[in-house]
Amino acid sequence: MVNRKKLFIGVVVIPMILAAIYYAFFAVDRYVSSAQISVRQASGESGGQVPGLALMLSGMNPTSREETMYLREYVISPDMLNVLKANLDWLDHYAGQWRDPLYWLPEDATSEEQLKFFQRVVTTHFDEQTGLLLVDVQAYTPEFAEEVLTLILATSERFVNELSHRMAREQMSFAQSELANARRNYEDQRERLIEFQSQNQFLDAERAATDRAVVIGELEAELVRERAELRGLQSTLAQNSPAVRARKNRISALEQQLEAESDRLISAPGGDQLNVIAARFRNLTIDVGIAEEAYKLSVAAVENARIEASKKIRSLITVVSPNLPQEATYPRVFYNLLTLLIGLLLLYGIIRFILANIEDHSD
Incomplete structure (x- = not known):
């Protein structure tokens, strides 16, 4: 024990x-x-x-x-x-x-x-x-x-x-690198737009297409008026009268002009007519606008980062x-x-x- x-x-x-x-x-x-x-x-x-x-x-x-x-x-x-x-x-x-x-x-x-x-x-x-x-x-x-x-x-x-x-x-440093990338992207998109304008000889393809559509509308209205006047002349004058022949010649010229303007304005996808050029121009301007906004945001981000770095966080x-x-x-x-x-x-x-x-x- x-x-x-x-x-x-x-x-x-x-x-x-x-x-x-x-x-x-x-x-x-x-x-x-x-x-x-x-x-x-x-x-x-x-x-x-x-x-x-x-x-x-x-x-x-x-x-x-x-x-x-x-x-x-x-x-x-x-x-x-x-x-x-x-x-x-x-x-x-x-x-x-x-x-x-x-x-x-x-x-x-x-x-x-x-x-x-x-x-x-x-x-x-x-x-x-x-x-x-x-x-x-x-x-x-x-x-x-x-x-x-x-x-x-x-x-x-x-x-x-x-x-x-x-x-x-x-x-x-990150904001500055993003700013440099955004600036390069903006400059690249802008150069593409300038090159496209030079190749197609249009400063603003969308506005040119709009103006061409206005011209076509005016030609169509004038053609309608000429045809109406022709019918009025045919009801009172002979078919071989100088006035009737002159009106027919004018209508023919308007039809040819209208067809030429329409062919220049509209073509199938992948063509080189004004509607396709305007669509491509629109896409390029959108890309430039997006790149510009990204560049502006990057500039603001760098400025904010600079302010934050300069004060006691x-x-x-x-x-x-x-x-x-x-x-x-x-x-x-x-x-x-x-x-x-x-x-x-x-x-x-x-x-x-x-x-x-x-x-x-x-x-």
């Missing part, structure tokens, strides 16, 4: 004593500076400096969750760590303490070990409801915690600006500024010891239960 007293001492008492010794003699106080930030997209230009919360509640459109996640990953990335190492004595601050074995960073630590430690002392949490990103920085002095967090926010601001401007530059809004902590947040001795005690008691109870089952089956 297992001695319950020895089991209790080994599972609960000894770990609690070790934990108490650690918190009493080895644990180093860690101060936490916190800030809450958000990436916002401006709906328009706003003048002057506006406080973070007021800027959020004014005409600002929240950026996508995706972009906030980009910022969150950047805050705890190796790039951010390199910035801190270059501008602050980050490694000296954390590697300089030797007392706390759980938060000890060797001075010759590899970059992977430094990044892992960095992600322990710099933590982020994204609130799904408010869209705010909470950034906490732990340090051994309150001043250094605040200084690190301030530099993190300044670097994040530059990251957001560069991200915005890079997206704007990409949009500008996104901003890093600091809702809660970095604070200078007055008291150490970690280690939370009472909370940690109580949690450890409860966990050890549960473990002791589970071990007792398992051993009791084993003894019952062995009997």
Whole structure:
């Protein structure tokens, strides 16, 4: 039978004593500076400096969750760590303490070990409801915690600006390429129209066809009048009279002219008469009009992209500024010891239960 007293001492008492010794003699106080930030997209230009919360509640459109996640990953990335190492004595601050074995960073630590430690002392949490990103920085002095967090926010601001401007530059480049394509297409369509006009000797084939139809209508009306007058002359004069012959000759000339004008105006599909030329001219003018409208839209798109690229599209809004902590947040001795005690008691109870089952089956 297992001695319950020895089991209790080994599972609960000894770990609690070790934990108490650690918190009493080895644990180093860690101060936490916190800030809450958000990436916002401006709906328009706003003048002057506006406080973070007021800027959020004014005409600002929240950026996508995706972009906030980009910022969150950047805050705890190796790039951010390199910035801190270059501008602050980050490694000296954390590697300089030797007392706390759980938060000890060797001075010759590899970059992977430094990044892992960095992600322990710099933590982020994204609130799904408010869209705010909470950034906490732990340090051994309150001043250094605040200084690190301030530099993190300044670097994040530059990251957001560069991200915005890079997206704007990409949009500008795309709009300019589309403008170049639209201009080439417009010039090609216009050259086709000019070449068609030169080949057919018509500035406006549609108007020429309309004018030709008007001429044909006038010839038909005149032919009707001449035929009516001929019938009137034939009722009073002989067929061989000079007046009747002259009228017949005029009617014949009008019929020949009308036939010639009709042949010039109308032909079968694929022919080269004026109706076919006018239809082709109409198609070319439509193509030129479409290309021109596309060119105008591309010009407007480039101008809009230029305006967007010249202004601050996104901003890093600091809702809660970095604070200078007055008291150490970690280690939370009472909370940690109580949690450890409860966990050890549960473990002791589970071990007792398992051993009791084993003894019952062995009997």
